[in-house]
Structure formats: C-alpha cells, structure tokens
Amino acid sequence: MRLNKMIKIKDRRKKRVGRGIGSGLGKTAGRGTKGQKARGTMPVGFSGAGLPTYKRLPLRRGLGNRALSTKPGIIHLSKLNVFKANTVVDLEQLLKLNLISKRDTKKGIKVLADEGLTVSLTVKLPVSKKAKEKIESQGGKVEYA
Numbered sequence: 001m002r003l004n005k006m007i008k009i010k011d012r013r014k015k016r017v018g019r020g021i022g023s024g025l026g027k028t029a030g031r032g033t034k035g036q037k038a039r040g041t042m043p044v045g046f047s048g049a050g051l052p053t054y055k056r057l058p059l060r061r062g063l064g065n066r067a068l069s070t071k072p073g074i075i076h077l078s079k080l081n082v083f084k085a086n087t088v089v090d091l092e093q094l095l096k097l098n099l100i101s102k103r104d105t106k107k108g109i110k111v112l113a114d115e116g117l118t119v120s121l122t123v124k125l126p127v128s129k130k131a132k133e134k135i136e137s138q139g140g141k142v143e144y145a
Contacts, residue, residue, distance in 0.1 A: 073104035077131055078116030080123075090124040 017029035031038040045052045079099055083089060091109060094100045100109055111123060113130035120139035127135065132142050 070107065072108035072110045072126070073100060074110055074112050075099060076112055076114045076116075077134060078114050080111070080121060081116065081118055083119060083121055085119050086122070087119075088122045088124060 017025040020026045091105050111127040111131045122141045124143050
C-alpha cells in the first residue's frame with residue numbers, strides 16, 4: 001500500500017467567514033481589527049504612499065525571453081577528443097555522449113577552436129575558421145553544407 005495510491009476519504013471545506021462567533025471566523029472574519037487591510041480589497045502592488053516597487057525598478061527594454069535566443073550553443077574542440085579516430089561527428093553523436101543537451105539541438109551547435117584536438121575527425125557541424133584549420137591540420141574534414 002502506498003500513501004499516494006490511497007483513496008481520499010476526507011476533504012477540506014472552504015472557509016466560511018463572518019458566520020457568527022461560534023465558527024471561529026465571525027465578527028472580523030480573520031482580518032484583525034481596523035486598518036486598510038481589514039476593510040476592503042487592495043491592489044496587489046500597493047505599498048502605502050510610496051512609489052510602487054515595479055515603478056522603482058529600472059526600465060528593462062529589450063531584455064526579453066532568454067530561452068528563445070537564437071544564438072547557437074558552443075562546443076570546444078578539446079571536448080571532441082572523446083571520439084575515436086575517423087569518426088563522423090554530428091548532433092546525434094554529441095547527444096549520445098551527453099556533450100550537449102536536447103535544448104541545444106533546437107538552437108544548433110557551433111564548434112569553436114581551442115588547444116587540444118588530437119584526433120582526426122569528420123565534423124558535420126558549423127565550425128569557426130580556426131576550428132576548421134585545426135581539424136584539417138589533424139587530418140580531419142569539415143562537411144557542413
């Protein structure tokens with residue numbers, strides 16, 4: 001038997017406020033005594049006589065949803081040393097070895113140069129100029145259309 005599989009036999013009723021002193025929420029209905037909050041509704045961003053918090057913050061024009069950025073993810077050449085010689089490197093191969101995430105495949109991947117490529121590979125991804133030189137100097141090829 002699991003707790004999350006058990007049948008629900010008890011449910012909570014909603015609070016009925018202002019229904020007499022015996023209910024525990026009569027008279028002031030749980031709002032305390034006096035004051036602005038005890039009387040009616042208040043705007044969500046209300047902060048007394050001061051300037052509201054959202055107006056105090058600087059205007060953030062142009063800083064939209066970062067998840068939708070169109071810049072490709074990057075991977076450095078030294079990370080590609082995990083492949084055996086003469087292997088074809090593409091998005092599927094990088095995903096298999098967890099070198100990139102699924103989110104990166106949607107935006108794309110670009111290979112950037114750094115020191116450390118020791119294997120000759122066939123790369124089927126966009127690469128920078130220096131990365132292309134280094135891949136070809138190791139005897140590899142870049143086949144990106």
